[in-house]
Amino acid sequence: GAGVSQTPSNKVTEKGKYVELRCDPISGHTALYWYRQSLGQGPEFLIYFQGTGAADDSGLPNDRFFAVRPEGSVSTLKIQRTERGDSAVYLCASSLNERGLAGRDTQYFGPGTRLTVL
Amino acid sequence: ELKVEQNPLFLSMQEGKNYTIYCNYSTTSDRLYWYRQDPGKSLESLFVLLSNGAVKQEGRLMASLDTKARLSTLHITAAVHDLSATYFCAVADSFGNEKLTFGTGTRLTIIP
Numbered sequence: 665g666a667g668v669s670q671t672p673s674n675k676v677t678e679k680g681k682y683v684e685l686r687c688d689p690i691s692g693h694t695a696l697y698w699y700r701q702s703l704g705q706g707p708e709f710l711i712y713f714q715g716t717g718a719a720d721d722s723g724l725p726n727d728r729f730f731a732v733r734p735e736g737s738v739s740t741l742k743i744q745r746t747e748r749g750d751s752a753v754y755l756c757a758s759s760l761n762e763r764g765l766a767g768r769d770t771q772y773f774g775p776g777t778r779l780t781v782l
Numbered sequence: 783e784l785k786v787e788q789n790p791l792f793l794s795m796q797e798g799k800n801y802t803i804y805c806n807y808s809t810t811s812d813r814l815y816w817y818r819q820d821p822g823k824s825l826e827s828l829f830v831l832l833s834n835g836a837v838k839q840e841g842r843l844m845a846s847l848d849t850k851a852r853l854s855t856l857h858i859t860a861a862v863h864d865l866s867a868t869y870f871c872a873v874a875d876s877f878g879n880e881k882l883t884f885g886t887g888t889r890l891t892i893i894p
Contacts, residue, residue: 695880706786706870706884707825720881755824759880770815771882773825 666690668774670756676780677746685741685777689758696739697757697771698731699723707755713739746781753778784809784875788885796893798860803888805854805871813874814854815882816845818867825870829856858890866892 669688677683689696695714699707709723713733721731728746733739743750757771785808795801805814813832817825829838831847831854838845842865844857854871868889872882 697880697882699882699884704886706872706886707882709881709883712880714880723881757825770827770830771880772827773817775824 668756668758668772670754670774670777672777673775674778674780676782678782679746679748681746681781683743683746683779685743685754685779687739687741687756687758687774689737689739689756690760690772693758693760693772694736695759695769695771696733697759698739698741699755699757699773701753701755701776703752710741743779746779748781751779751781784811784873784883786871786873786883786885788869788871788888790888791886792889792891794891794893795858795861797862800860801858803856803858803869803890805856805873805885807852807854807871807873807883809852809875811849811852811873811875814847815872816854816856817870817872819870819887820867828869861892863892863894866890 671686697712698710701707711721711731712719716736728744731741753776755773755776757773759769759771787806789804816828818828819825829845834849836847842859847854868887870884870887872884
């Protein structure tokens, strides 16, 4: 079946601009995660959704970053007033989080969006 | 704050040899994952380890978990070239929490 998809695959923008990154999770997966990976590093947690609500947004670096998941499926990560330090690969993951199995599901990752802020 | 450390960071080994990658974490956790990442690609799930003493094997890779020592190992047996990749361990930071903290990764290169 289809995996996690992310668009665009690459995004180049100028400092100060606004960007939106989209994630389509695996069908039926109720949990969705955003991570950021800088070159040579492991992914860094940003935010986690269970359904439509953000269950944990402790990883968002500042208020320029915001994410939504209005219908409990597709999610959009929004970055305002981009800075050069925001350049990274933004990874989305999803998992099947059934009652009784909460917290014990593998997160399946998408291909990522490579964001470059000039 | 949960910290996850892997070593070595870089590993170059010959085909046919055995080696182990280590993953240490700093606080109690109930889940540990191993992922593989090829250059320019996303992360592929390898193993999920859920309890003390858990051992999982797939082909030439075997992962184990010691929750008392807060240590997981990924053992490679008779390495082959197509195992060349970066391997990450990731730990859930508390019981029932979904947030994963990743190690910095081990870049493995298998030399013919």
